[in-house]
Amino acid sequence: MTVLTPTARAAARRHSFWIGMASIALLVVLVTLLITRAGSVTGDPLSPTNAAPVGAMAVAEVLADQGVTVTPTGSLGETSDAASGADEPTIFIVDADDTLVGSQLDDIAADAGHLVLMSPGFGLLDGFAPEIALAGSVSGVLDADCAVGAVDRAQSVLGDGTGYRLVGDAPDAIECLDSGDDVFSLIQLQRDGYLLTVIGTWDAFSNERVAEEGNAALALNLLGGADDLIWYEPSIEDSLVPGAPTVGELTPVWVSAALVTLLLAFIAAAIWRGRRFGPLVVENLPVTVRASETMEGRARLYQSSSARTHAIDTLRIGTVDRIARLCGLPRLATVEEVIATASSITGTDRGRVHALLLGDVPSSDRELVALSDALLQLERRVAHAVDPTSRATTTETPFSESTEETTR
Numbered sequence: 001m002t003v004l005t006p007t008a009r010a011a012a013r014r015h016s017f018w019i020g021m022a023s024i025a026l027l028v029v030l031v032t033l034l035i036t037r038a039g040s041v042t043g044d045p046l047s048p049t050n051a052a053p054v055g056a057m058a059v060a061e062v063l064a065d066q067g068v069t070v071t072p073t074g075s076l077g078e079t080s081d082a083a084s085g086a087d088e089p090t091i092f093i094v095d096a097d098d099t100l101v102g103s104q105l106d107d108i109a110a111d112a113g114h115l116v117l118m119s120p121g122f123g124l125l126d127g128f129a130p131e132i133a134l135a136g137s138v139s140g141v142l143d144a145d146c147a148v149g150a151v152d153r154a155q156s157v158l159g160d161g162t163g164y165r166l167v168g169d170a171p172d173a174i175e176c177l178d179s180g181d182d183v184f185s186l187i188q189l190q191r192d193g194y195l196l197t198v199i200g201t202w203d204a205f206s207n208e209r210v211a212e213e214g215n216a217a218l219a220l221n222l223l224g225g226a227d228d229l230i231w232y233e234p235s236i237e238d239s240l241v242p243g244a245p246t247v248g249e250l251t252p253v254w255v256s257a258a259l260v261t262l263l264l265a266f267i268a269a270a271i272w273r274g275r276r277f278g279p280l281v282v283e284n285l286p287v288t289v290r291a292s293e294t295m296e297g298r299a300r301l302y303q304s305s306s307a308r309t310h311a312i313d314t315l316r317i318g319t320v321d322r323i324a325r326l327c328g329l330p331r332l333a334t335v336e337e338v339i340a341t342a343s344s345i346t347g348t349d350r351g352r353v354h355a356l357l358l359g360d361v362p363s364s365d366r367e368l369v370a371l372s373d374a375l376l377q378l379e380r381r382v383a384h385a386v387d388p389t390s391r392a393t394t395t396e397t398p399f400s401e402s403t404e405e406t407t408r
Contacts, residue, residue, distance in 0.1 A: 044154050046094045046118065046205055048072050053208035056094075059219045060231065068224050079232045088113025088194075089228035096122060102127020113226055114195045119162045119202050131382045132166035132198050135183040138163040141213055142201075146176035148188055150221035151331035154214030157187045162200035177201070197222065211366045308362045312371055316357055319375045323382050342378065345385040352377070 006207055043050035048060035060070045073079040083089055084093075091112045093105075098121035099165050109115050117124065125132050141157035151157070163183035166173055171190055177185035188197045197224070204215035223229055252364045274337050302311040324331075325340045339357055343350040356378060363370040 005022045008114050024128075029380045044233060045096050053206065054205050055076055056205050056210075056219075057203055058210050059216075059223065061284060062107070062216075062220060063224050063229060064221070066224060067227070068400055069228045070231060071228065072199065072233070074233055074235045075237050076104060076108065076234075080111070083111035086111075086228040086230070088226060089230050090114040090116065090223055090226045091117065091230045091232060092116045092223055093232045093234070094118045095120060095234050097234070098123060098240075099125050099234045099236065106239065108232075109191070109194060109196075114197065114389060115191075116197045116199065116222060118202050118205070119285045120198060125198075128198060129189065129198060131173065131189065132164050133167040133168040135165040135181075136163070137161040138183065138185055138200060140179070140183060142177040142179055144176075144214075145178055146174055148174055148176050148186065150218050151176045153221050154218040156213045156322060157185070157201055157214055157218050158204045158213050160204070160207055160209075161185065161202035164198055164200060202265070236349045251358050258313075261396055303365070308365070308368045312362055312368060315375055317373055319379055322379055325380075326382050326386050342382050346378070346381045348378075348381070 042052040043384070045054045046056040048056055049072060051057045055366070060072075064070050071082050073082055079091065083091060089112060091108060091114070093099055093100075093116065095118070101123045102125065105115070105124070110130075117129075120129075122134060124135070138159045138161055140159055142146040142157050144155050146152070157177060163179055163185060164187050165182050165184065166175065166187065172190045174188040175182075176188070179185060183199050186197065186199045188198075196291075201211045201215075205219050208218050209249075210219060264353055299311070302308070320335055323342050324333050324338050327338070327345065329337060329341060335358065339350060339353050342348070343353045346353075351359050356371070356374055360371060361368075362371055
């Protein structure tokens with residue numbers, strides 16, 4: 001069977017260029033998204049539960065295997081409770097967003113045996129360790145140069161991170177990992193009842209770099225000196241300065257009343273000016289176009305473009321649909337089923353019905369008109385066969401003769 005109307009596959013081939021361009025553009029977008037996501041930082045940096053390259057899950061897992069109890073915390077309250085329940089634990093503070101101030105550490109430092117600050121900012125140092133000041137960034141490999149056990153065992157450390165220097169009186173301070181100009185990556189102080197270590201080698205603790213140089217030895221020995229390790233990552237809840245007024249307390253009394261008044265005015269205006277949705281209104285069209293005129297217009301368009309194939313296909317689709325309804329066939333019935341049923345009830349040769357509904361291709365306007373007449377006659381014969389009392393008549397030229405004339 002030859003399909004005369006262009007199929008979906010033919011239409012796709014005709015627009016293959018634009019389909020290909022759209023597919024390439026979509027592929028480029030997907031690849032860009034994948035590369036961006038793969039190269040982006042995932043998870044919290046130096047988090048003990050983050051297995052991404054920037055996390056520190058490797059250090060936490062090894063410490064746990066060595067018998068150290070690692071307790072991640074996310075607030076001052078959790079850290080204080082965990083510290084009070086442990087025996088001189090090591091508290092490791094990773095304040096990546098510089099949310100803490102020095103005075104917030106006084107309570108947890110009293111219960112700590114060793115307090116380790118990873119790359120603390122100005123606010124944390126100013127209130128908690130004023131003897132130490134920021135001294136810029138550090139990069140490159142640093143050699144062990146002090147008596148601190150963790151540094152001595154590491155021998156060399158990746159120093160990428162923050163540098164510090166002493167600016168106050170601290171006779172018992174130990175300065176380690178000198179990067180030049182009295183800038184150190186680790187400074188250790190002995191406080192009343194606990195040991196304070198300020199360290200800036202941020203990358204040395206990450207999953208991606210911990211296996212390089214002596215980074216693992218530094219991290220494990222520095223954090224694994226006690227049976228309990230509290231890994232504290234400050235959250236937004238800890239960023240508020242204790243005792244500071246809330247937003248509500250800072251807001252004048254008249255602001256709330258003004259906002260309520262404006263809201264009521266807006267609602268009143270919406271009700272006043274809003275359009276009420278009632279029943280649909282039927283509007284008269286400026287011009288009434290008859291269906292016959294529309295059909296005639298389409299026919300003239302087909303004629304002007306010599307679209308005989310498209311015209312006969314349109315007529316055949318309507319004829320097949322009406323014959324199927326006359327014969328009581330289901331909506332999903334195929335054309336072959338319609339041909340077989342029409343041939344059976346009218347007593348017409350099946351090949352002739354098939355040629356009329358599918359096979360014949362008009363090569364001139366005269367043949368197109370003949371095929372159209374034959375389709376109309378076939379539909380009338382089917383209607384008469386189904387209901388002899390219908391108004392359909394067969395007084396015209398017999399269907400077989402009209403089909404033979406069309407074929408000739």
